[in-house]
Structures are given as structure tokens and as C-alpha cells.
Amino acid sequence: MKYNFDEIINRTNTASIKWDDVEQLTDGRPAIPFWVADTDFKSPKEVIEALQKRVEHGIFGYTGYTKTIVPTIKKWINNRHEWTVEDEWITYTPGVVSAISYVIDEFTNEGDGILVQTPIYPPFIGVPKENGRKVLENELILVDGKYTIDFEDFEKKAKEAKVFLLSNPHNPSGRVFTKDELIRLGEICLYNNVIIISDEIHSDIIYSGYKHTPIASLNKKLQNITITCYSASKSFSLAGLSTSVIVIPNKNIRDKFNAYLLKKHISVNIMGKVAIEAAYKYGDDYLNQLNEYIESNRDFMLKFMSKNTPKIKPLRGEGTYLVWLDCREMNLSDEKLRDFFTDAGVVLNQGMTFGNAGSGFMRFNIGCPTAILGEGLERIKKAYNNIY
Numbered sequence: 001m002k003y004n005f006d007e008i009i010n011r012t013n014t015a016s017i018k019w020d021d022v023e024q025l026t027d028g029r030p031a032i033p034f035w036v037a038d039t040d041f042k043s044p045k046e047v048i049e050a051l052q053k054r055v056e057h058g059i060f061g062y063t064g065y066t067k068t069i070v071p072t073i074k075k076w077i078n079n080r081h082e083w084t085v086e087d088e089w090i091t092y093t094p095g096v097v098s099a100i101s102y103v104i105d106e107f108t109n110e111g112d113g114i115l116v117q118t119p120i121y122p123p124f125i126g127v128p129k130e131n132g133r134k135v136l137e138n139e140l141i142l143v144d145g146k147y148t149i150d151f152e153d154f155e156k157k158a159k160e161a162k163v164f165l166l167s168n169p170h171n172p173s174g175r176v177f178t179k180d181e182l183i184r185l186g187e188i189c190l191y192n193n194v195i196i197i198s199d200e201i202h203s204d205i206i207y208s209g210y211k212h213t214p215i216a217s218l219n220k221k222l223q224n225i226t227i228t229c230y231s232a233s234k235s236f237s238l239a240g241l242s243t244s245v246i247v248i249p250n251k252n253i254r255d256k257f258n259a260y261l262l263k264k265h266i267s268v269n270i271m272g273k274v275a276i277e278a279a280y281k282y283g284d285d286y287l288n289q290l291n292e293y294i295e296s297n298r299d300f301m302l303k304f305m306s307k308n309t310p311k312i313k314p315l316r317g318e319g320t321y322l323v324w325l326d327c328r329e330m331n332l333s334d335e336k337l338r339d340f341f342t343d344a345g346v347v348l349n350q351g352m353t354f355g356n357a358g359s360g361f362m363r364f365n366i367g368c369p370t371a372i373l374g375e376g377l378e379r380i381k382k383a384y385n386n387i388y
Contacts, residue, residue: 032345041290066277089248094242117166139356169205178213194225337360346376
């Protein structure tokens with residue numbers, strides 16, 4: 001079927017953080033939200049129907065995972081990412097950030113180093129700090145609108161690290177790391193006995209000409225030190241159902257992780273289970289069309305800003321529905337940069353929350369109908385023209 005991603009669905013008064021909390025950031029002024037990383041698209045009909053069927057059953061007791069979900073997950077990962085995983089490698093958590101927190105708590109001690117590549121999704125910095133760990137920032141290098149890895153610095157920081165938090169595709173820049181980049185990162189981690197947590201939550205949103213590679217799929221040595229985190233939440237508008245798939249090939253690591261889940265009494269969301277099984281079983285056409293639509297939004301935004309707001313330079317992402325805006329030519333402080341967009345009537349994520357490397361940047365979520373994106377861009381253009 002043909003999915004209508006142009007449909008504008010009113011999400012206000014639905015307990016949506018993205019839409020209902022936006023006025024807390026604007027002193028009560030109305031604004032279009034382009035911040036929280038979920039989409040404004042309706043989930044696939046097969047997912048909705050599966051949830052409706054489960055609701056009609058009428059009993060929502062303590063739940064586990066049916067046998068049918070495991071082959072469905074395995075098939076999805078194999079078809080989409082060319083990685084064959086075993087049944088016993090798969091476990092579940094309420095979310096990817098939750099999984100990161102569990103690993104840091106169980107596998108490291110206070111004061112241990114956690115290696116991240118900045119600018120980076122804020123919980124990659126916040127979770128280690130909240131747990132008393134030391135954040136080691138390997139700052140990515142921006143050259144001609146594309147981030148590259150400072151491997152020399154990464155190798156230096158890895159000597160102090162216990163865990164490396166990899167974001168691939170990278171949030172916020174949209175980089176889809178190449179096999180060569182991943183192998184080099186992995187070899188450094190292997191040499192320094194660093195566990196890799198690979199957040200691949202955005203791995204289904206990939207633009208034409210690029211290919212996502214799970215770092216654990218590259219060889220058995222890397223597989224043995226990697227915890228890979230997946231979720232259908234970004235791809236199929238399911239974030240509120242709080243369910244993620246965690247793949248851990250190493251039995252010792254897996255047993256320790258699963259024992260932690262039992263110790264903390266971390267339970268399963270029955271509706272999340274139903275939704276991800278339906279999404280991974282029936283979601284290919286939806287996802288293929290979604291990728292085309294998001295890529296069209298990206299290209300529309302690049303063209304619009306190049307013509308109308310040239311001091312704001314969006315990076316040409318390779319994946320995700322997040323666009324990293326380089327606003328440094330505007331010569332505004334981070335506070336005034338935030339105020340510029342807020343006054344324009346749009347809410348974005350502040351770059352400074354992604355680490356020091358994010359100063360002068362903003363993150364823009366284009367996972368919305370093109371008409372909403374266009375209205376947001378027109379508002380930015382109007383505010384821009386009042387200054388330049």
C-alpha cells in the first residue's frame with residue numbers, strides 16, 4: 001500500500017513530550033516543535049491492527065516474549081543489515097538509554113572512563129555522569145560539512161576507558177560510519193579491553209548511496225565485545241511503547257546483563273512486544289517509503305537553507321531524520337542562538353547539550369510532513385531576514 005506521510009495528525013493533548021511540552025521552552029508562546037526525536041507519522045496499519053487485536057483480548061497480565069518474535073527480529077536484522085544473529089543472543093529492555101545505563105552500572109565502577117564521540121546524543125554524556133563515571137570525549141572533526149574521526153585522540157582516550165558508547169548512525173550528525181572506520185575503532189577497543197555499546201536505533205533510516213553496518217557483524221572478535229541496541233521506535237513511531245531489542249553474542253556478558261535485569265526486576269511491556277513483532281514482520285514497504293520521504297525532506301531543507309539562510313548550514317546527513325545545523329557564521333552565543341529560533345516560532349535542540357563540540361550548532365528533526373517542515377523553514381527565513 002501507499003502510505004500518506006503528508007497527513008497532518010494533531011498530536012497536542014496526547015501526552016506527547018514533543019508537542020505538549022514545547023511551550024515550557026518558549027515561555028508559553030506557541031511554536032512548531034522540531035526537537036524530540038520521534039516522528040509525526042502514523043504507525044503502519046499492521047502495527048495498529050495488531051495492537052487493536054491484543055486490546056480486544058482484554059487481559060494484560062504479566063508477560064514474556066512469544067517464540068514467534070525471535071525469528072521475526074532475526075530476519076529483520078539479517079535482511080536489513082546482513083547480520084545473522086542467534087536466538088539466545090537476543091534480550092529486551094525498556095529502551096536503548098536504559099540498556100546503556102544498565103551496562104554502565106553493572107560492568108563499570110565509579111570513576112571509570114566512558115568514551116563517547118562528541119557532539120553526541122545528550123544521554124551519552126548524562127548517563128555516565130549521573131552514575132559517577134568519567135566521560136572521555138573524542139571530538140569528531142568537521143571538514144567541508146562532514147564529520148570524520150580523530151583516531152589518534154580516540155586511541156589515547158581508549159586507554160582510560162572501560163566502555164565505548166558508539167552511536168551509529170551518529171546522532172546528531174547523521175553520519176553512517178563506514179566498515180573501515182568501524183574496524184579501526186573496534187581494533188582500538190579490542191587492544192584496550194573496552195566493551196562497545198553500539199546504539200543502532202537509527203539504523204533503519206538510511207539515505208540512498210549509504211549502507212549501515214553493525215559493528216558486531218564485522219568479525220567474531222568485535223562481536224565478542226559488543227552489545228548492540230536496536231528498537232523499532234524511531235522507524236515506526238513506537239517510542240512510547242518502551243521496548244528495545246538488545247543483541248549480546250558473548251555468553252559471559254549476556255548472562256551478566258540478564259542477571260542484572262532480573263536483579264532490578266525490569267519487566268516487559270506487552271504492547272511493545274506486540275508492536276515490534278508486527279513492525280518487523282510487515283514493515284518493509286512502510287520503511288522503504290519512509291526513507292524516500294525523509295530523504296526528500298532533507299533535500300528540500302538543504303536547498304531551502306542554501307538559498308534563503310546561507311549563514312545556517314545544514315549538514316548533508318547520511319542517515320537518521322535529524323539534521324545538524326552549523327550556525328557558527330551567525331556569530332551568536334549559544335543562548336542567543338536558542339532565542340533566535342524560539343523567537344522565530346520553532347523549537348530545536350540546542351547544540352551545546354551535545355557536548356562542547358556542539359557549541360554554535362542546533363539539531364533539527366525533519367521526521368514530519370513536508371508542509372510542517374516548510375512552515376518551520378519559512379519562519380526561520382523570516383527571522384533571518386530581520387537580522388541579515
